[in-house]
Amino acid sequence: MEFRHLDAAGLEAVRHLVLAVHTEVRHQDFGMTGDFHSGARFDLRLSAYAARPGWAAVIGYDDGEPAGFCFGIPLAADTRWWRSMNPPLPAGLVREDGHRTVALNEIVVRKRWRGTGAARRLHDTWLARRTEERVTLLVDPGAGGGRVKTVYESWGYRTLGEQQPFPDSPRFTAMIRPVTPEHPPPSS
Template sequence: MSVDLPTTTYYTRERLPEIRGTILEVYSEVYAADIAGDPFFSVERFEERLDGHTAAPGWACVVAEVGGSVAGFTYGFTGRDGVTFKLCENMLRAAYRGHGISRAMHDELMSHRREERSHLLVRRERPRLRALYERWGYRRAGELLPFPDAPLYDVMLLPLR
């Protein structure tokens, strides 16, 4: 399938009401199998995490559209140390994968950041996704269990400056 070039739009917390429904819709689709099998991935729990993330300083999001349809989004916020951007989500609907859209969203989001580095978490059982981030320049820096009922994640870091 050929996919048109994406259009990306950058959002800050003030514009969250415009895209909150889109974020939840894409999450529900991308995580459908996980939602059915693990309460940690329920839409309600995701909304709790989203509320926490959007309350943090420096929250921003990029939404990608292709031909007028939402392909995905990526978002994050400034960490407590003030020098780390915490990339929380980078979600792309299945039909749009393999066309560089996820990277385009990521790069657009990072182009607005002033932090020294980006930090993200990748589930241990997703080695192909970890390899993708490594191709983008991220390096594994450890592991983290962010919530007691969460899966184990690899911590990945990317220098931005």
Template structure:
């Protein structure tokens, strides 16, 4: 563990005063990300996501410096999260009720702080104690370090999805069983893969 590393959960209300710091780190991480990773689009995304019931942010700081964060929220019944999903998928795969799936929207660590276990610490802290059955996230197929990390943390690729945001890339859809929350890696339930 990094000396001085502090992980802290924030509700949307608690995070409201830290938006500029969150955006600043996002822009540093995605400096070469093109139009999709623009400040304006990310501020709109963040504002929309923070309105979701159960939104949870975990920040990582070292001596007060924001070095990384992760956030997500349970998918409501009327979610647009699955819009743009590639077929085929198992029947009922995208059915949501607000309690079935926790979606991780962002996980990032400042470039100078990578490969020190911060991303894994953030990931584990956010998912610890979840009451949902499963978690999902979208990963860029060519982001080899992130893909390798997710697979080593027990995530499984299921299909692809292209969100409705303008200039959005096509992502890999990853799923993880969090119903046990015991940290063990295992095979995904059969209905994930058909």
């Protein structure tokens, strides 16, 4: 698989691709419906994330065909990321400065590449360029019958609690781990 890194300046050249893969996976494969999961709302979130300092993405290609993507941003001092946590977290845990924590906002892999390790390779390739000390993500605990959360746990993430960042979004499990795990996966 070939990985292409991009920053916000490179987004417009691949926006159509990111939106198409998102729609294919979220709507067609997983049947996610409702306004929160619509392509238009995803595009708005994508634009909002890409407008923040430090946004970066990785797109994985297999023989020229997009297999998936991931992207995220560092959490700024004024982040709202932790505000809807249930239970609320200690102030020291959620203190942000734009350099402490990076949020993995999305990781999406097309059906043909699921179960091949593509998601882990996208994740690790994206993290390899990060300078923050820790990474956080939100996962729908029911996704894949709970298997998606289990995958993240196998990558070293631990649960911090739950949050619902938008009134019409799912209730997500918030997870965190060091950017560089204490026990990296065996090389293959």
